[in-house]
Amino acid sequence: xxxxxxxxxxxxxxxxVREILKVTADPSFISFAAGNPSSELFPLDALRxxxxxxxxxxxxxxxxxxxxxxxxxxxxxERYGKGYGLSKxxxxxxxxxxGQQGIDLAAHCLLEEGDAVICENPSFIGALNCFRxxxxxxxxxxxxxxxxxxxxxxxxxxxxxxxxxxxxxxxxQNPGGTTLPLERRLRMLELAVKYDVMILEDSxxxxxxxxxxxxxxxxxxxxxGHVIFAGSFSKIIAPGIRVGFVIAPDWxxxxxxxxxxxxxxxxNGVFMRVAAExxxxxxxxxxxxxxxxxxxxxxxxxxxxxxxxxxxRVRWTKPGGGLFxxxxxxxxxxxxxxxxxxxxxxxxxxxxxxxxxxxDNLANYGFRLNFSVPSKEQIVTGINLLAKGIDDYLAV
Amino acid sequence: xxxxxxxxxxxxxxxxVREILKVTADPSFISFAAGNPSSELFPLDALRxxxxxxxxxxxxxxxxxxxxxxxxxxxxxERYGKGYGLSKxxxxxxxxxxGQQGIDLAAHCLLEEGDAVICENPSFIGALNCFRxxxxxxxxxxxxxxxxxxxxxxxxxxxxxxxxxxxxxxxxQNPGGTTLPLERRLRMLELAVKYDVMILEDSxxxxxxxxxxxxxxxxxxxxxGHVIFAGSFSKIIAPGIRVGFVIAPDWxxxxxxxxxxxxxxxxNGVFMRVAAExxxxxxxxxxxxxxxxxxxxxxxxxxxxxxxxxxxRVRWTKPGGGLFxxxxxxxxxxxxxxxxxxxxxxxxxxxxxxxxxxxDNLANYGFRLNFSVPSKEQIVTGINLLAKGIDDYLAV
Numbered sequence: 001x002x003x004x005x006x007x008x009x010x011x012x013x014x015x016x017v018r019e020i021l022k023v024t025a026d027p028s029f030i031s032f033a034a035g036n037p038s039s040e041l042f043p044l045d046a047l048r049x050x051x052x053x054x055x056x057x058x059x060x061x062x063x064x065x066x067x068x069x070x071x072x073x074x075x076x077x078e079r080y081g082k083g084y085g086l087s088k089x090x091x092x093x094x095x096x097x098x099g100q101q102g103i104d105l106a107a108h109c110l111l112e113e114g115d116a117v118i119c120e121n122p123s124f125i126g127a128l129n130c131f132r133x134x135x136x137x138x139x140x141x142x143x144x145x146x147x148x149x150x151x152x153x154x155x156x157x158x159x160x161x162x163x164x165x166x167x168x169x170x171x172x173q174n175p176g177g178t179t180l181p182l183e184r185r186l187r188m189l190e191l192a193v194k195y196d197v198m199i200l201e202d203s204x205x206x207x208x209x210x211x212x213x214x215x216x217x218x219x220x221x222x223x224x225g226h227v228i229f230a231g232s233f234s235k236i237i238a239p240g241i242r243v244g245f246v247i248a249p250d251w252x253x254x255x256x257x258x259x260x261x262x263x264x265x266x267x268n269g270v271f272m273r274v275a276a277e278x279x280x281x282x283x284x285x286x287x288x289x290x291x292x293x294x295x296x297x298x299x300x301x302x303x304x305x306x307x308x309x310x311x312x313r314v315r316w317t318k319p320g321g322g323l324f325x326x327x328x329x330x331x332x333x334x335x336x337x338x339x340x341x342x343x344x345x346x347x348x349x350x351x352x353x354x355x356x357x358x359x360d361n362l363a364n365y366g367f368r369l370n371f372s373v374p375s376k377e378q379i380v381t382g383i384n385l386l387a388k389g390i391d392d393y394l395a396v
Numbered sequence: 397x398x399x400x401x402x403x404x405x406x407x408x409x410x411x412x413v414r415e416i417l418k419v420t421a422d423p424s425f426i427s428f429a430a431g432n433p434s435s436e437l438f439p440l441d442a443l444r445x446x447x448x449x450x451x452x453x454x455x456x457x458x459x460x461x462x463x464x465x466x467x468x469x470x471x472x473x474e475r476y477g478k479g480y481g482l483s484k485x486x487x488x489x490x491x492x493x494x495g496q497q498g499i500d501l502a503a504h505c506l507l508e509e510g511d512a513v514i515c516e517n518p519s520f521i522g523a524l525n526c527f528r529x530x531x532x533x534x535x536x537x538x539x540x541x542x543x544x545x546x547x548x549x550x551x552x553x554x555x556x557x558x559x560x561x562x563x564x565x566x567x568x569q570n571p572g573g574t575t576l577p578l579e580r581r582l583r584m585l586e587l588a589v590k591y592d593v594m595i596l597e598d599s600x601x602x603x604x605x606x607x608x609x610x611x612x613x614x615x616x617x618x619x620x621g622h623v624i625f626a627g628s629f630s631k632i633i634a635p636g637i638r639v640g641f642v643i644a645p646d647w648x649x650x651x652x653x654x655x656x657x658x659x660x661x662x663x664n665g666v667f668m669r670v671a672a673e674x675x676x677x678x679x680x681x682x683x684x685x686x687x688x689x690x691x692x693x694x695x696x697x698x699x700x701x702x703x704x705x706x707x708x709r710v711r712w713t714k715p716g717g718g719l720f721x722x723x724x725x726x727x728x729x730x731x732x733x734x735x736x737x738x739x740x741x742x743x744x745x746x747x748x749x750x751x752x753x754x755x756d757n758l759a760n761y762g763f764r765l766n767f768s769v770p771s772k773e774q775i776v777t778g779i780n781l782l783a784k785g786i787d788d789y790l791a792v
Contacts, residue, residue: 005648005651013654014657035459039455048448051448052448055443058438061440061443061635062635103658104658108404108529110401110402111402112402126657129654130657234459238457238458240457240460251401252401258525259529261411262496263497263500268637269637269638270447270637
C-alpha cells in the first residue's frame with residue numbers, strides 16, 4: 001500500500017537534525033547539534049504558578065476559537081504588533097501551535113504544487129521540509145556573513161516566474177547565525193513588491209540579541225501587505241508549550257484560520273492562557289535580558305575557544321544573538337565526513353547538507369554549532385575535541 | 397494579493413458550526429449546537445495534580461520527538477492497541493494534536509489534488525473541510541439509522557477510480573448519532589481491501605457508550621493494513637489539551653511523522669505527559685463510566701421530551717452513546733429556515749447543510765442536536781422551545 005503515499009510526501013526524508021539528536025542521546029557525547037533554548041532559562045516558577053491559575057478555570061480545557069485565545073491575541077498585538085511595529089492596517093494576528101505551524105499554514109494557503117519558494121541557502125530544515133511536503137521547488141540564494149546575498153535575489157525572482165514566497169530568517173539566522181542588514185531588508189521588501197510575491201519572515205530569535213540591538217523587522221517597513229511575520233514563544237518561554245503567532249494581512253490570516261481548523265482546531269488552550277499570563281503579568285523584558293546574558297557568555301566563550309584552537313582554514317560567523325554559529329571547512333572538504341570523524345571524539349555537530357536546499361548536496365562543507373544547550377565546561381571541552389577532530393579530518 | 401491563495405483554499409468556508417457558536421455565546425440562548433463534551437466531567441483535580449507533577453521536570457518544556465512522548469505511545473498501545481485490539485503486526489502509534497490532526501496528516505500523506513474521499517453524508521464538518529483544503533472530491537454515501545448504507549459504498553467505489561480513502565465515524569457518528577453494525581463494518585473492510593483503498597476510522601466517541609456495549613472497531617478486524625484509527629483524549633480527558641493518537645501501518649505513520657515535523661514539530665509536551673499520567677495512574681474506566689452515566693441521562697431526557705413534544709412528522713436517531721442526535725424534517729422543509737425561526741425562540745441547533753458533502757445543498761432537511769453541554773433544565777426548556785419553533789416552521 002505504501003505506493004498510496006502522495007508524491008509530495010514520497011521524497012521528504014525525516015530531518016537529519018532529529019536523527020542526529022537520537023545519536024547524541026548518549027550522555028557521554030558533547031552535543032553542539034541541538035536547536036533548543038537552554039532549559040536552565042525556563043521560567044519554571046512562573047510557569048507553575050500561571051498553569052495552576054489557568055487550570056482553576058475549566059474553560060481553559062474546552063474547545064477554543066481557532067484564531068486563538070482573544071486576550072493572548074491582544075497582548076501579542078501590544079508587545080509585537082505595536083511594540084515592535086509589526087502590525088499594519090489590514091493585518092490580523094492568529095495564535096499558532098509554534099512558529100512551525102505558521103510556516104505550514106502559510107504554505108498550505110499560498111503554495112500550489114510546483115510553485116517555487118526562495119530561501120536562504122542554508123536554511124532551517126523544518127521550513128525546507130515543510131515546503132517540500134507541498135511539492136514546492138526550493139530556490140536557494142547563497143549567503144555571506146550578513147545573510148542572503150540580495151543581488152542574487154532579483155536574478156532568482158526574474159528567472160523563476162513560479163516563485164510565490166520568499167522565506168527568510170533575517171535575524172540570527174538558523175543555521176547561519178547571520179543578521180540581514182537594514183538596507184538588504186529594505187531591498188528585499190522592494191523586490192517582493194516589484195515581483196508581487198509574499199515574504200515569510202520567520203523570526204523566533206530576534207529578541208535574543210546579545211547587546212540588545214534589534215534590527216527592525218522587514219514587516220515593520222511593509223505598507224503594501226507583502227509580509228507575513230511568524231513569531232514564537234519557544235525561545236523566550238519554552239518550546240514544549242508549542243505556542244507561536246502570526247501577524248499578516250487579514251485576507252491571509254482568515255484563510256490560515258480555515259486551514260488551522262482542519263489542522264488542529266486550535267492551539268493548546270491551557271498554554272495559550274499561560275502565555276497571556278506571561279505577557280500580562282511577568283517581567284518579560286527582564287527575562288529576555290537573562291536569556292541574552294547567558295547566550296552572550298556562552299557564544300563569547302565558544303568563539304574565544306574556537307579562535308584559540310581551530311585550524312585557521314576553517315571560517316565561521318560571529319553571531320549578534322540567537323543560538324547558532326555556522327562554520328565552513330575548506331571548500332574541498334565535505335562536512336559529512338567531518339561529522340563521522342567527530343563521532344570518534346564523541347562530539348556532535350550538524351552537517352550543512354541538513355540545511356541545504358539540495359538535500360543530496362554531499363559536497364556541502366558547512367556545519368552548525370549550537371551554543372545555547374551545552375554548559376560552559378562542555379563548550380571548552382567540546383571545542384577542544386572539535387579542533388582535534390578537524391585537525392584529523394583536514395590531515396587526511 | 398488575495399488572488400495568491402491556493403485553489404484548494406479558495407473555496408473552503410469557515411465551519412458553519414463555529415459561526416453558530418459565536419451567535420450562541422449570548423447566554424440567554426439555549427444551545428443544542430455545541431460539539432463539546434460537558435465541562436462538568438473534566439477530571440479537574442487530577443489534571444491539576446498531574447500538570448504540577450509534570451512541570452516539576454523541565455524536560456516536559458523542551459522540544460520532544462515528533463512521534464510523541466514514548467511512555468504515552470506505550471500506554472496508548474496497552475489501552476487501545478492491545479485492550480481494544482487496534483494494533484496489528486506492522487502497525488505503529490503516533491501522538492497527534494487532537495484527533496483532527498490525525499485526519500489532517502492522513503490527508504496530507506494520502507490525497508493528491510483531485511483524489512476522492514468517500515464519507516458518510518452527513519459527516520463531521522472538520523474532516524470534510526480538511527479534505528477540501530487538499531482539493532479532494534467528497535463522495536457522500538447516504539446514511540440510514542445504522543450509518544452508512546453499505547450497498548451504496550461498492551457502487552461509489554466502482555464509479556470513482558480516484559477514491560483513495562473511505563472516511564468513517566462508525567460509532568456514535570457525528571452528526572448522525574448512529575453506530576455501524578458489525579456486519580456493515582466487515583463489509584466495508586472487505587470492500588476497502590477489494591478496491592485497495594484505505595479506511596480512516598475516526599473514533600473519538602466510542603468509549604462513551606450508554607450501556608457499555610462497544611461494537612469492535614473496523615481496525616480490530618484488519619489484517620491487511622488498510623485501516624487508520626484516529627483516537628482522541630478530547631472526550632475522556634478534555635478537548636483543550638489537544639492530544640490524540642493514530643494507530644496505523646508503519647509505512648504510513650512514518651510519513652505522517654515527517655508531515656507532523658513540518659506541521660507543528662510535536663504535540664504539547666506537558667499534556668502528552670499529563671495524558672500518560674492519566675493512563676498510568678488514574679481510574680480511566682471509572683471516569684468513562686461517569687461520562688457514560690451523565691450522557692445516558694441527558695440523552696434519555698432529551699429523547700423523552702422530544703417524544704412528548706415534537707411534531708410526529710419529524711424523525712430522529714436514538715443514539716447508543718456519544719454526544720449527538722440527528723433529526724430530519726419532512727423532506728420539503730429545509731432545516732436552514734428552521735434555524736432562523738429558532739433564533740426567535742433563542743434556541744440554537746446546527747442545520748444539516750453544515751455537515752453535507754455538498755456545502756451548498758440548501759435543501760438539506762436535517763439538523764443536529766447536542767445533549768452533552770446543556771443542563772437537564774436547559775434540555776427540558778429548550779426542547780419545548782424547539783417543539784414550538786418546529787410547529788411554527790411546519791405551519792408556514
